[in-house]
Amino acid sequence: MSHPAGTPPLLEIEGLRTHFATPRGVVRAVDGVNLRLERGEILGIVGESGSGKSVLAQSILRVIPPPQLQRADGHVRFDGQDLMTLDEAAMRRLRGARIAMVTQNPSTALNPVFTVRSQMLETLRFHPDRRRDGVDARSRMLSLLTETRLPAPERIARSYPFQLSGGMKQRVAIAMALMAEPDLLIADEPTTALDVTIQAQILELFRQVRRDHGTSVILITHDLGVVARLCDTVAVMYAGRIVEYNRTAQLFKQPRHPYTRGLLASNPVFGQPRPSLTAMPGQPPDLLALPAGCAFAPRCSQARSSCHEVEPGVVTMTAPFHHRCPVQAEDGLLEGVTR
Numbered sequence: 001m002s003h004p005a006g007t008p009p010l011l012e013i014e015g016l017r018t019h020f021a022t023p024r025g026v027v028r029a030v031d032g033v034n035l036r037l038e039r040g041e042i043l044g045i046v047g048e049s050g051s052g053k054s055v056l057a058q059s060i061l062r063v064i065p066p067p068q069l070q071r072a073d074g075h076v077r078f079d080g081q082d083l084m085t086l087d088e089a090a091m092r093r094l095r096g097a098r099i100a101m102v103t104q105n106p107s108t109a110l111n112p113v114f115t116v117r118s119q120m121l122e123t124l125r126f127h128p129d130r131r132r133d134g135v136d137a138r139s140r141m142l143s144l145l146t147e148t149r150l151p152a153p154e155r156i157a158r159s160y161p162f163q164l165s166g167g168m169k170q171r172v173a174i175a176m177a178l179m180a181e182p183d184l185l186i187a188d189e190p191t192t193a194l195d196v197t198i199q200a201q202i203l204e205l206f207r208q209v210r211r212d213h214g215t216s217v218i219l220i221t222h223d224l225g226v227v228a229r230l231c232d233t234v235a236v237m238y239a240g241r242i243v244e245y246n247r248t249a250q251l252f253k254q255p256r257h258p259y260t261r262g263l264l265a266s267n268p269v270f271g272q273p274r275p276s277l278t279a280m281p282g283q284p285p286d287l288l289a290l291p292a293g294c295a296f297a298p299r300c301s302q303a304r305s306s307c308h309e310v311e312p313g314v315v316t317m318t319a320p321f322h323h324r325c326p327v328q329a330e331d332g333l334l335e336g337v338t339r
């Protein structure tokens with residue numbers, strides 16, 4: 001999706017690094033990430049457990065407790081403004097309003113001592129500028145609870161979180177995140193706890209908020225089927241880095257990085273419902289003991305000796321799309337020459 005000259009993309013991440021100090025050493029959970037999200041776009045982020053997906057989401061919103069941080073730098077430009085240098089008060093005005101997040105564990109989003117209703121209405125009390133004329137907060141709440149396919153929305157609104165099942169809490173968390181009509185919704189595995197039918201309905205809801213409000217979505221998921229159905233672009237993470245970032249159709253048609261190819265190949269039923277990342281052979285690396293060179297090289301059937309020695313740089317296809325396999329880029333070039 002292109003944007004008119006002079007309008008910055010909704011989100012532009014450049015050289016983002018989030019490193020943690022742990023008793024066993026420094027964990028480079030997010031290590032030099034570049035991404036760009038246009039208005040109304042849905043970006044999927046995939047990668048095995050521990051690859052840094054949630055830390056990336058938390059880094060955008062700056063919700064990582066400082067004592068654990070060893071290093072946090074780079075740029076996160078949201079609508080042209082660098083969030084990395086924004087003061088905390090301005091960040092608070094933005095969180096839950098222009099940028100909302102649905103976390104991997106819905107319980108963290110819900111306060112156990114307040115009803116759903118009071119928490120959802122509080123969002124608009126805290127962000128009065130996000131109220132829309134002519135729409136009262138209560139009817140917005142009820143329509144969102146209905147749209148997230150919660151049965152008996154009135155009753156849900158009167159409930160305390162402990163009275164709800166895990167799947168219901170997840171849907172309440174999604175409804176709450178949409179209360180302020182965010183420009184950007186970051187959803188971290190939002191449907192993992194839900195059964196397939198409700199999952200499909202939630203994904204349809206994301207499509208609908210994009211259509212009706214131009215909301216952009218960053219969707220973190222293990223499910224490549226979800227990516228194929230919903231996302232315009234996709235970023236594949238491995239050991240804190242984006243190893244491949246491309247338009248979804250392009251990435252599925254012509255995966256460049258051997259890890260991406262492995263992910264797709266380990267899903268022979270691709271195109272069928274719900275392929276997952278679980279069948280990838282080998283183990284994700286221990287971030288405290290990363291090998292020299294390319295972190296994927298020990299699992300890579302195409303690795304050359306240089307891959308075990310030199311950290312791969314970024315190979316740009318058409319900006320902002322890129323991958324991190326120089327070997328593949330070289331081969332691609334040779335193929336282009338010889339064929």
Ligand SMILES: Nc1ncnc2c1ncn2[C@@H]1O[C@H](COP(=O)(O)OP(=O)(O)OP(=O)(O)O)[C@@H](O)[C@H]1O
Nearest residue numbers: 020027029048049050051052053054055056068287
């Ligand atoms: N606050 C923290 N302090 C220290 N290390 C952390 C912290 N949060 C995350 N990590 C480490 O950062 C790495 C990336 O974690 P992250 O939660 O982003 O993975 P993920 O890709 O979301 O995995 P999953 O798919 O299991 O949710 C992991 O090695 C994790 O142990």
Ligand SMILES: [Mg+2]
Nearest residue numbers: 053054055104
């Ligand atoms: Mg996670």
